[in-house]
Amino acid sequence: MSFGAKKFRSRRQQLAYEASFAGKYQKRLKKNPFLYFGLPFCGMxxxxxxxxxxxxxxxxxxxxxxxxxMNETDIINVKKNQRKFDIKDEYYKLQGLSEEEWEPVRVKRLKDESENVW
Known part of the structure; x- marks a missing residue:
């Protein structure tokens, strides 16, 4: 406990504090902390x-x-708007054949930038 933790009160101030609600609560809290702190905390x-x-x-x-x-009309509308399934299209998508339209191009370096060749 440090020196500044406890506030100094004169005898008359101490008696007035002990008679107040805060003083009575503090005294009871020291006797039974769970009843006056823990129980209200858990209750809240x-x-x-x-x-x-x-x-x-x-x-x-x-x-x-x-x-x-969904009701029946909603189910019918969803089925009408579905995309047609074609096994060949799905196969080509999985093969990545539609991605052949690009070519890897080296990024141009700045004038003084190194080539990072190891």
Whole structure:
């Protein structure tokens, strides 16, 4: 404990402090810290979680509204707008044959820049 941690009070100030709410609380806190600090702290955490549950529920409801069941007409429209599947096109895409239109070109160096040849 450092010297400046405890505040000096005269005898009359000390009696007035002990009679105040803060003094009584401090005295009881030193006797039973869990009852006067731990229990209220845990209680606030529990009550806060119940209070915040409403906000979380609003977020979950909003996300649920975005995902909806599809009726038969929606399913038919989705199937009409689907891209036709052709196995040959997919094969050529996997082979990378459509990417042959480019050629690797060396980047021009600046005037005084080295070639980085090892």
């Amino acid at each position: 955490i529990v009550l806060g979680s119940y209070w915040l549950a409403g906000f979380t529920q609003v977020k979950i409801d909003r996300d649920d509204r975005r995902v909806q069941e």
